[in-house]
Amino acid sequence: MNTDRVSEKRWLRPLTGWLCLLAILILPAFVLKSLYMLYLASLTCIYIISATGLNLILGYAGQISLAQAAFMGIGAYSVGIFAVKCSFWLALALGAIIAFVLGLGLGYPSLKVKHHYLAMVTLGFNIIVYLVLMNEQEVTGGPYGIFNIARPKVGPLDFTSDAGYHVLIAVTTVLTLFVAYWILNSQWGRAFKGIRENEIRAEMLGVNLRNYKLMAFAIGSAFAGIAGGLLAPLLGYIDPTIFNLGFSFYFLLMVIVGGSGRFEGPFIGAIIVTILPEVMRVAERLYFVLFSLSAILILIFMPKGLTTVWDWLFKKVAGREAPQLTK
Amino acid sequence: MKLLETTGLKKYFYELPALNGVEVHVEKGELLGLIGPNGSGKTTFFDCVTGVLRSSGGKVFFKGQEITHLKPDAIYKMGIGRTFQLVELFPQMTVLDNMLLGIQESQGTMFGRLFKIKENGNRKKALDLLEFLRISPLKDEYARNLSYGQQKLLDLGMVLMSDPELILLDEPIAGVNRSLVREIIDHVQELNEKRGCTFVIIEHDMPVVMNLCERIIVLDYGEKIAEGGPKEIQNNERVIKAYFGG
Numbered sequence: 001m002n003t004d005r006v007s008e009k010r011w012l013r014p015l016t017g018w019l020c021l022l023a024i025l026i027l028p029a030f031v032l033k034s035l036y037m038l039y040l041a042s043l044t045c046i047y048i049i050s051a052t053g054l055n056l057i058l059g060y061a062g063q064i065s066l067a068q069a070a071f072m073g074i075g076a077y078s079v080g081i082f083a084v085k086c087s088f089w090l091a092l093a094l095g096a097i098i099a100f101v102l103g104l105g106l107g108y109p110s111l112k113v114k115h116h117y118l119a120m121v122t123l124g125f126n127i128i129v130y131l132v133l134m135n136e137q138e139v140t141g142g143p144y145g146i147f148n149i150a151r152p153k154v155g156p157l158d159f160t161s162d163a164g165y166h167v168l169i170a171v172t173t174v175l176t177l178f179v180a181y182w183i184l185n186s187q188w189g190r191a192f193k194g195i196r197e198n199e200i201r202a203e204m205l206g207v208n209l210r211n212y213k214l215m216a217f218a219i220g221s222a223f224a225g226i227a228g229g230l231l232a233p234l235l236g237y238i239d240p241t242i243f244n245l246g247f248s249f250y251f252l253l254m255v256i257v258g259g260s261g262r263f264e265g266p267f268i269g270a271i272i273v274t275i276l277p278e279v280m281r282v283a284e285r286l287y288f289v290l291f292s293l294s295a296i297l298i299l300i301f302m303p304k305g306l307t308t309v310w311d312w313l314f315k316k317v318a319g320r321e322a323p324q325l326t327k
Numbered sequence: 328m329k330l331l332e333t334t335g336l337k338k339y340f341y342e343l344p345a346l347n348g349v350e351v352h353v354e355k356g357e358l359l360g361l362i363g364p365n366g367s368g369k370t371t372f373f374d375c376v377t378g379v380l381r382s383s384g385g386k387v388f389f390k391g392q393e394i395t396h397l398k399p400d401a402i403y404k405m406g407i408g409r410t411f412q413l414v415e416l417f418p419q420m421t422v423l424d425n426m427l428l429g430i431q432e433s434q435g436t437m438f439g440r441l442f443k444i445k446e447n448g449n450r451k452k453a454l455d456l457l458e459f460l461r462i463s464p465l466k467d468e469y470a471r472n473l474s475y476g477q478q479k480l481l482d483l484g485m486v487l488m489s490d491p492e493l494i495l496l497d498e499p500i501a502g503v504n505r506s507l508v509r510e511i512i513d514h515v516q517e518l519n520e521k522r523g524c525t526f527v528i529i530e531h532d533m534p535v536v537m538n539l540c541e542r543i544i545v546l547d548y549g550e551k552i553a554e555g556g557p558k559e560i561q562n563n564e565r566v567i568k569a570y571f572g573g
Contacts, residue, residue, distance in 0.1 A: 197417035204399050
């Protein structure tokens with residue numbers, strides 16, 4: 001009886017945590033009156049998904065990738081092209097699957113090259129995807145892109161309104177975060193960290209580098225595919241310029257500013273990188289300079305990202321180290 | 328019973344021979360010493376056996392099965408564990424996680440590992456081993472915060488997690504505080520006597536090697552120059568010449 005109660009409580013705490021997170025992410029749909037602010041909230045959720053995928057590749061498995069925007073493009077174009085032919089959900093799943101498979105392919109160079117060489121390979125992949133989207137006009141619409149990407153309806157549930165679509169994005173964000181949390185708390189998470197910390201030693205303890213590296217790339221890319229698939233109906237229009245190289249650097253910034261290798265890092269990073277430029281718009285033409293300067297200062301004074309502030313505050317208040325959300 | 332056997336093992340770095348036709352066999356349950364001056368090929372021998380380096384020639388057999396070109400992860404899963412001259416840990420992981428990584432890949436399938444969250448059995452085993460190595464109070468400490476001697480013990484503990492049949496120790500007491508040296512030696516002896524672990528030990532501390540090992544192999548310039556009991560090795564002229572010149 002007692003054991004049952006204990007195990008019941010063990011489930012209750014994380015469940016409450018996840019429900020609270022869901023409530024926080026859904027809240028803007030009900031409280032924000034400004035459509036632009038709601039759009040920013042939706043965009044932040046989408047960025048959280050993609051940045052969490054990159055964090056899995058970079059922060060946990062220690063492999064650099066500058067192709068997150070390309071995988072978002074693949075997800076977005078899958079929805080843009082296939083949602084009218086089948087359903088939004090199938091198109092979203094297809095985008096994630098295509099990104100997963102291409103992520104596997106992109107993971108192969110990571111078995112041979114490392115660090116900045118790998119960054120160059122993934123950067124090249126981003127450019128290739130951009131060029132394909134730009135030049136395969138019959139399929140992708142080329143530089144004109146794809147218009148009127150509809151938002152989905154599921155029976156009586158209508159996600160076509162801005163608030164309704166935000167709810168859908170928030171629920172998907174929580175679901176994908178839960179998947180990431182599950183993976184990182186399983187033995188895979190430990191193997192990923194082992195590869196990041198000491199690749200040779202990990203291999204000497206039986207970790208199959210090929211399988212784990214490929215899976216990190218594939219899963220991280222699939223997350224970007226889902227994020228892209230959600231982005232297309234949010235914007236209603238997509239073209240190749242959205243998914244350029246600069247967009248990939250944007251996700252790199254989110255992961256590093258938030259805290260690479262920390263589960264909550266991309267969450268914080270995505271919020272800061274999306275909201276900060278908006279706050280700084282008061283500085284008019286100087287806003288981008290100020291934003292870049294802020295990012296530089298954060299990286300100089302908090303090389304482990306903004307999670308440092310959270311850790312410091314937690315220690316100050318609770319008198320002990322902040323708990324790690326993953327292994 | 329021969330646990331490990333190498334036949335004509337060669338490793339060349341460009342034109343330079345690091346191993347030149349080395350023939351070694353390790354009997355089950357023995358404590359074998361592998362000594363030689365710096366640059367004689369001892370660590371290269373370990374690297375070739377464990378798959379870190381691809382050998383240039385010759386063959387490696389473990390329990391009669393050829394493992395010459397297998398990858399390090401496959402060799403570890405077959406039952407050969409190894410520690411390093413300079414400790415190789417996962418500094419930003421806790422001591423307990425370092426230990427658990429030492430066993431998880433030897434169990435089940437990769438897909439199955441995705442659903443292993445609790446690991447109660449492995450956790451108990453890790454805690455027992457940490458207790459045995461007398462570093463259990465440090466279980467939640469990051470590996471980077473341990474002293475060098477404690478890191479050496481953790482290095483050994485990680486390997487012991489998967490119960491390997493053969494353990495290759497590369498200078499296990501180098502740079503370790505004298506008080507910890509005795510402890511490490513005691514652990515090795517206890518593991519050998521009580522658990523039947525087979526060891527090959529590279530070590531420069533001659534009194535330790537002579538007291539600990541029943542049989543010793545001496546390498547020089549990548550070649551085996553002597554093999555025998557401690558007394559025999561101490562009086563071997565080629566060994567004396569290799570160490571003291573002349």
